[in-house]
Amino acid sequence: MSGTAVRVSEERVVRSQAAPATGPRHAGAQASLIPVSVIALTAAIGVLVVAAAYTAGRTGHIGSGWADRAYWAGQALIVVPVAVRLLGRRPLTASDTVVLVVLVTVAEYLVKICYSPAAFTFADELEHWRSTLNLLQTGKLFTVNYLLPVSPRYPGLEEVTAALSSVTGLSIFVTGLIVAGIAHLLFVSVLFLLFREVSGSHRIGGVAVLYYASNPLFTSFDSMFVYQTLALAFFALTLLTAWRLSSRETDGHRAGWLVLGGLTILATVITHHVTSYVLVATLALICLVALATGQRLMAGWTAVLAAGSALAVAAWLFLAAPQTWSYLLPYAQGTLHGLWALLGGGHASPAAATVGPLGNQALSAAAVLAMSALLPVGWWCVWRRWRGHPWTIAMAIASAGWYVIVVVRLTVPDGSELAGRASTFIFVPAAYMAALAVAQLTGTAVRWRARTAAAAMLVTVLLLMFDGLVNGWPPYWERLPGAHQVAGSERSVGPEEIATARWALAVLGPGNRFATDVGSYPVLGSYGDQNPIRDVAYLYTSPRYRPADSAQVAAQQIKYLWVDRRLSWSLPAIGQYFPDDPRAGKYHHPLPAADLSKYARMSSIPRIYDSGDIAIYTLSGGQS
């Protein structure tokens, strides 16, 4: 491997750091106009400004433009100085690069904490909160989780959180934030280490991490209290192990790395299904490329790890989590069906979900164009200088997946969701290719053009990063926390919903089959430990309760009906009122009040609970 092949302006600095530091310390940092300590302070102020914007949203200023502008000003204070410093032409020390990478990761995680600083409110976090609570209450793994039945079969996150909560006495929420935060920072740090090792340049490593941070899920699914967040850390550590095992510098010390690899593989498999499959695929790809390029040592060790991973995945799938098939199959079938329809000359119909404002769409399109243009430059760079390097070639091959997720996003029903989830993994090689492209473009430019090229690359990175923030999570309609929102996400989780869900658990007991709307669905399943059913729109969208409805209720064994009269007040923020909604994206008026109040007039349907906005009725579907 030879990092000297890459023409980047600071490469001499990289090389100088390989030797003992005999010269003046912080030579690079002194040359810079913005020390990293000042950037840290700026980022912290950015977090404070975002927190102030969130507080403004909570105190009723959500409609005022200044709160929204304050949010973006705060984000700019976090992102822009880091990007300027990483992409600037002034020298950058390795330690400064590490600080910048950690800074952007920690600052964005703090922003995420500030959004929900008192309790988990995002649906997926509530699912894992329930699994953890079940583990703490029963002392057993593999308990029932009605919201996400597959989650207890991958109990890694819950085990770590339960262990930390048990030995510290802290709440699940606080320990969950600690675990997710450590895991996220660990993932990003190891990613940086890998990028730096593979490229031989810490600046390329830092720029690649910056590109990775533009992934729309970086501030949400990659850092939330969800099983993927923890699994990603194990995934990255396994790759680091593969790199170290393949390195001749590790001669004589391989046993320890092999044990570490075995542990991280097991931990990945126990923690998250998709991440463990991606791990097998990644190791297999590196192994094949290493074979093709004649790197036998690398091929051998990655083959060992790939085989171990595949074995562990298969064993877990068959012995502990056979239901994973039925969980993942519909997603896979939907994607394949959409792509097949596209290849067959027809056109697949993308989901009629809510689309963002025109500005958001324009930014998204520009970001897609920018990344799509950078990748071929990265490939060209690989072709010219890295042809014999298996890891770089493997990343070049995998980065082609970027175009696949763009196609999936545009053509497959629910494609945005799938593409978003896949971007967590696809952005790893794509970000590295983009960083190589940046190094190539800025390195080949001469004199006055170098400054223009660096500025252009800075604009590109910022474009991608702000696209990730604008079109990531939370969505535009819930950018700031605030008052209750019909069929929203975090803003549908309020005191009345939580109190009602807790009442259901205390009075009705756990596991009852409930009909409810999409906003209350995660609250009822987590705080209430109930079994909410997805396909229930028919109960809320007609003025009469028909015999056919009664028959379907019986078939679905629905026992209770949760009716929130606020569904008739406004259109659904997320584009649909119900978890499975046949009219998703097609609503032009709120649900008629009569469709919701019809049960109050029926003496045969007991109304057992009333909290003003929410009423609960007993249906006959659960009767034995």
Add this chain to the structure above:
Amino acid sequence: MSRRNADLWVTFTVAVLACAVAAVRAPVAVTAGLGLVLFAAPGYLLGQLLARPGRTALERLAVSAGLALCVPVIGGLLLYLARLPLNRASWLGLLAGVTVAADGLLFVRRRRNAEAPARLGRPRETARWRLQPGPAAAFALAVLVAAGAVALAREGTAVQRYPGFTQLWLVPDAHTQALSLGVANNEGATTRYQLVLLHHGTRLAPRKLTLRNGQVWRMSLRFTTNVTAHLYRLPDFSRIYREVSIGRDRSVPG
């Protein structure tokens, strides 16, 4: 105690102390600090055992953190397979056990090899990370500002105003078959109510309630069917504030 094994003694002491304070039910402030160190200790020690050649401080730290997270994942599964309940004692036993075992192994290895403990950040990285007073002050200020941001966000949730609400319920008891009636006040202030029951449409004697915020009132009814409860929020008698009803075809939960 030799200085080169100080880390082993510290982790050993933390493991023993963490078990001790758990046994005497110490306050969370104590258990939290010790628990966090105990949680990290196995990762640090296993990192020393397994990945000695880690080249940079960041890499050694990453390996230690990863191992610290691996221990509960794999250890918890082993405890479960051994049919041990995953409660506080088990987790303490697992983390303290791994810590003490790794302490022992490292102690033996160091004595045998007479090697210096590879502490984090040594030797080259520490030298580069020595901070001047100015940047150190800026970093400290950044930490304070970030902590202030989280505190501000928490305060924001505390002052966020939600509409108050009152819960009224009427459910058949799964065991006694009697109807259970309840009212919970979450209006944010003490609230006066009037509760009116109708049995087969006949109005029974009304009951006045005064509930503090957060207070719950319950009663058991002798009726089993055809009951309606109307709750008025005083002083407004003109509008039924909450209503629940169970007719003839009632459903039994549970």
